[in-house]
Amino acid sequence: MAHAQGQQHPIGIYLKIWGLLFVLSTASYLVDYFHFQGYLRWSLIVLFMLLKAGLIVAVFMHMIWERLALVYAILVPPLLLMVLLGIGTLDGDYTFLTRNVFFGATQHAPAQHAPAQHR
Amino acid sequence: MTTSGGSLPLPEGLQGFVADWSSDQRAFKGVPWGKAMMWIFLLSDTFIFSSFLIAYMWVRMSTTEPWPNPSEVFALTLWGKKIPLILIAIMTFVLISSSGTMAMAVKFGYEKNKKMTFILLLITAALGATFVGMQAFEWTKLIEEGVRPWGNPMGAAQFGAAFFMITGFHGTHVSIGVIFLIIVAIKVLRGDLDHERPGFLTGRKGNYEIVETMGLYWHFVDLVWVFIFAFFYLW
Numbered sequence: 001m002a003h004a005q006g007q008q009h010p011i012g013i014y015l016k017i018w019g020l021l022f023v024l025s026t027a028s029y030l031v032d033y034f035h036f037q038g039y040l041r042w043s044l045i046v047l048f049m050l051l052k053a054g055l056i057v058a059v060f061m062h063m064i065w066e067r068l069a070l071v072y073a074i075l076v077p078p079l080l081l082m083v084l085l086g087i088g089t090l091d092g093d094y095t096f097l098t099r100n101v102f103f104g105a106t107q108h109a110p111a112q113h114a115p116a117q118h119r
Numbered sequence: 120m121t122t123s124g125g126s127l128p129l130p131e132g133l134q135g136f137v138a139d140w141s142s143d144q145r146a147f148k149g150v151p152w153g154k155a156m157m158w159i160f161l162l163s164d165t166f167i168f169s170s171f172l173i174a175y176m177w178v179r180m181s182t183t184e185p186w187p188n189p190s191e192v193f194a195l196t197l198w199g200k201k202i203p204l205i206l207i208a209i210m211t212f213v214l215i216s217s218s219g220t221m222a223m224a225v226k227f228g229y230e231k232n233k234k235m236t237f238i239l240l241l242i243t244a245a246l247g248a249t250f251v252g253m254q255a256f257e258w259t260k261l262i263e264e265g266v267r268p269w270g271n272p273m274g275a276a277q278f279g280a281a282f283f284m285i286t287g288f289h290g291t292h293v294s295i296g297v298i299f300l301i302i303v304a305i306k307v308l309r310g311d312l313d314h315e316r317p318g319f320l321t322g323r324k325g326n327y328e329i330v331e332t333m334g335l336y337w338h339f340v341d342l343v344w345v346f347i348f349a350f351f352y353l354w
Contacts (some may be wrong), residue, residue, distance in 0.1 A: 006229040007331060014226065025215060025348075031207045032190050032353050042354070049349035053342055060338045061223045062331075068132065070138035070147050074158050081169045090172045092180030099183045113309035 003095045007062045024052045139167075151328040154335065161339045164292075168343050171285050172350055178277040187273035189352050192266075193257070207352050210253050211344065215295075217246035218341040221334045228330035233307055236330060240304035243337065247297040254290045285347055292340050303333045 028048040031041055058064045063071055129148055130138045140146050147155040177185055190203040197205065224239035261282070270276040270281050306312055306325060317325040 006328060007225065008229045011223060011226055015218060015220040018215070018222075021215045021218070022212065023207070025211050029204065029211075029347065032204050033189075043216060045349050045353045049345055052345045056218065056338055056342050056345065060218055060341075061335055066150070067129070067139060067148055068136035070150060070155065070158065071148070072136060073354060074162055078165050078169070081166070081173070084170070084173050085176075088177045089180070092177045095177075095181035096183065099181065103183060115162065 001093075009062075009065070009067060013059060016057050020055060021052055024048050028052075120318050126263045137331070139177055149213060151332070153328060153332045157332045157335045161335060164339065164343075168285075168288070168346070171288065172346060175281040175285060175351065178281060179275070182275040182277055184274050184275035187271065187278045189354075192261070193352060204352060206257055207348065210250055210257075211348055213246050213250050214341050214344050217243045217250070219224060220246065221337045225334045228255050228307070228312075228327040231250050231313065231327065233310065233313065235326075237304050237308045240307060240333075244297050244300040244304065247300065247337075249339075251290055251293050251297065254286060254293075258286075281351070285351060287342055289340070289347055292343070296340050299333060299336065303330060318353070 025048075028045060031044045031048070036044065057075075063075075128133055139148050142148075174193050193207050194203045195205050196202075220239045220243045224236050224243060227235040227239060261279075265272045266279045266282070268280045271279050306318075307330070310316075311318075311325040312327050312329065315326060317324055
């Protein structure tokens, strides 16, 4: 037929990835269930998230079997989002700071004149 | 029948990348155009969802109010026990399972196994509909608890705006996907793809590649949920 070279792969690989995705989802749920906190929590969440996303794109969406021309066209442009992420982080932090300074100041209105021990 | 003769094998790897992109007529060799276009649409959708998630990050970082704890907000009481985030966990498993059945539907499609493709597409649609149903339940529960886009009793007002916007946009994608799946399933069952019957919208000949293109969309919806689950519900 016209397109005999479609993406055909043994069913086993899909079932294995399916199983892996279940394991990874359970793992990320357990991070919350066991109340992990701080950097341990965040690094585990991001690790499991990236592994799941990678497996879905690579196998379910057949990316590992595609030609590099398509792979790069799709996977490289989202890296630009890192810029937006960076801007968002800087500005979010700065906004938090200014809100604390100004809204905090209005709550303690006579702060300029009040002696230090009142704080 | 008028293919341009026995062409040379395409170069692989990085050399292939350069050769494909510098070649004439088409850069995406051996890929049906519908699939390439779906990928480009998904790329644009990636930017939309990423913008939502980064905006959510911004409001969460910049608010001086405490952010409601999702682990508690989305807890359900089952059999007299309060289980954190359980509904979201079940929704995650439902969506991953629908991705599994979708991947297998694509495989059976290329084998021209009409019955299995139809059944698997239908299971995928059913799981997708289940997901949307659970999301409707979750929205109802939160709205009853007083969560609104402009405020909520648990903490930072931005929580509701981020929640309704992000999960609402994702839920819309799932709903459209379910409709899309049912349409493709009917086409498979009727034999439109075997007989290359033209579609009602584009008039192009039907073939089993549309099942793969449909699959890309569906897996993308699952992919987005992976990020929402991590950043909105678990963070």
